[in-house]
Amino acid sequence: MLEDKDSGYRAKIILLKDEGYTVPQIRKITNHHDNNIRKWIQHRFNEKGIDGIMLKKHTHKQHKFDNNLEEKIVDIASSNPRDDFDLGFSTWSLRVLAGFIMSDLKLVDKISHSEIRNILLKYNIKWRKSKIVLSNKSNDLEYALKKSTLNI
Numbered sequence: 351m352l353e354d355k356d357s358g359y360r361a362k363i364i365l366l367k368d369e370g371y372t373v374p375q376i377r378k379i380t381n382h383h384d385n386n387i388r389k390w391i392q393h394r395f396n397e398k399g400i401d402g403i404m405l406k407k408h409t410h411k412q413h414k415f416d417n418n419l420e421e422k423i424v425d426i427a428s429s430n431p432r433d434d435f436d437l438g439f440s441t442w443s444l445r446v447l448a449g450f451i452m453s454d455l456k457l458v459d460k461i462s463h464s465e466i467r468n469i470l471l472k473y474n475i476k477w478r479k480s481k482i483v484l485s486n487k488s489n490d491l492e493y494a495l496k497k498s499t500l501n502i
Contacts (some may be wrong), residue, residue, distance in 0.1 A: 360390045360403035367391050413471065419457060421468060424473045426451065444477060 359380060366376045373387050380387070394402035415423075427447055431437040433449075444463035451457050451466075470477055472496075 357404050359395070359416075363390050364403065365396050405496060415458070415461075415465075420469050420472070422457060423469050424475065426455075426473065427466070427470055428479075467481055 359382070363376055363380060363382070366379060367373075369381070373384050373391075376387050377384055389405055396402075416418075427442055429435070430440055431442055432440045432451075435454075437450075439446075444466050447459050448463045448466050451461055452459070467477055
């Protein structure tokens with residue numbers, strides 16, 4: 351356990367508490383926040399023992415989508431939301447696209463905007479940030495002011 355830096359400092363906290371040190375005293379010795387000290391003593395060690403303070407690598411299960419689903423996502427991302435889905439906007443954001451795919455189309459239970467970005471990159475589609483679109487009336491003073499303010 352002492353070979354692992356994080357588990358070693360957690361064990362040191364437990365040993366100091368066992369020797370009678372208070373949380374503020376342990377903070378001064380270890381230079382860790384009181385909340386973290388309490389977390390490792392009360393919640394991790396007291397509830398789970400030594401296993402509670404051991405470093406465990408988080409193995410997040412990466413969502414795997416088949417090619418058919420990925421192609422559907424690419425098709426939807428390439429579509430015009432206003433024309434094709436009767437929505438009130440004309441371009442997708444990654445977050446809105448993720449919500450639409452989950453909530454409205456129910457293609458998947460869960461997908462993040464970054465997963466969608468990765469799927470699009472896989473198909474050589476670089477996503478862009480939304481831009482402010484101004485009217486193109488050249489004689490409109492408000493348009494000229496906005497244009498000069500945005501330096502476009």
